[in-house]
Amino acid sequence: NAGVTQTPKFQVLKTGQSMTLQCAQDMNHNSMYWYRQDPGMGLRLIYYSASEGTTDKGEVPNGYNVSRLNKREFSLRLESAAPSQTSVYFCASSEAPSGRATEQYFGPGTRLTVT
Amino acid sequence: AQSVTQPDIHITVSEGASLELRCNYSYGATPYLFWYVQSPGQGLQLLLKYFSGDTLVQGIKGFEAEFKRSQSSFNLRKPSVHWSDAAEYFCAVGARRNSGKLIFGQGTTLQVKP
Numbered sequence: 001n002a003g004v005t006q007t008p009k010f011q012v013l014k015t016g017q018s019m020t021l022q023c024a025q026d027m028n029h030n031s032m033y034w035y036r037q038d039p040g041m042g043l044r045l046i047y048y049s050a051s052e053g054t055t056d057k058g059e060v061p062n063g064y065n066v067s068r069l070n071k072r073e074f075s076l077r078l079e080s081a082a083p084s085q086t087s088v089y090f091c092a093s094s095e096a097p098s099g100r101a102t103e104q105y106f107g108p109g110t111r112l113t114v115t
Numbered sequence: 116a117q118s119v120t121q122p123d124i125h126i127t128v129s130e131g132a133s134l135e136l137r138c139n140y141s142y143g144a145t146p147y148l149f150w151y152v153q154s155p156g157q158g159l160q161l162l163l164k165y166f167s168g169d170t171l172v173q174g175i176k177g178f179e180a181e182f183k184r185s186q187s188s189f190n191l192r193k194p195s196v197h198w199s200d201a202a203e204y205f206c207a208v209g210a211r212r213n214s215g216k217l218i219f220g221q222g223t224t225l226q227v228k229p
Contacts, residue, residue, distance in 0.1 A: 099213060108158045
């Protein structure tokens with residue numbers, strides 16, 4: 001039981017390059033989330049997927065796209081990376097029955113640097 | 116709209132001393148409340164949660180938190196801090212029907228002096 005896994009762990013991109021961050025969970029959770037963490041700003045929600053087949057914008061969606069590939073997997077894509085997207089990215093999942101808040105389980109994070 | 120405030124950005128305590136980290140939330144109905152800990156370079160780990168019932172909740176690693184509706188607070192406490200408790204702590208609030216989303220505070224960094 002691996003919980004939430006993320007790949008890659010580290011990535012350096014040049015401005016304008018694209019990449020996809022992968023996330024998978026093996027807890028059969030309904031909901032999945034992508035956050036970014038910047039110093040002094042806590043965690044900010046980028047996109048979320050309340051259930052398989054649905055995705056919605058969070059607090060800071062600009063410059064990102066997501067795909068909920070199946071119940072297990074939720075990917076985050078940067079189409080044209082910008083230095084402002086330098087951050088640590090966390091994927092999380094939760095059971096969230098009927099949309100009720102339950103504990104979220106986090107992956108180990110991806111440290112992304114855009115030069 | 117929900118919001119969470121952690122008034123202390125950085126706290127330093129001596130090993131063996133007691134600890135209290137403050138968390139205030141804004142939410143119209145009964146909130147679902149969480150405390151997470153993040154060690155350097157790691158993801159977030161759940162310490163404890165409050166959904167309903169007893170307002171004093173126990174968590175892992177000897178932590179506890181008390182929900183005080185009148186003060187809109189959910190402060191985290193530990194009677195005796197260990198050096199390994201040095202980390203960043205996040206308070207979060209969720210709602211009954213909001214796609215499971217949580218709103219996180221900005222975090223409090225705990226430093227432990229030997």
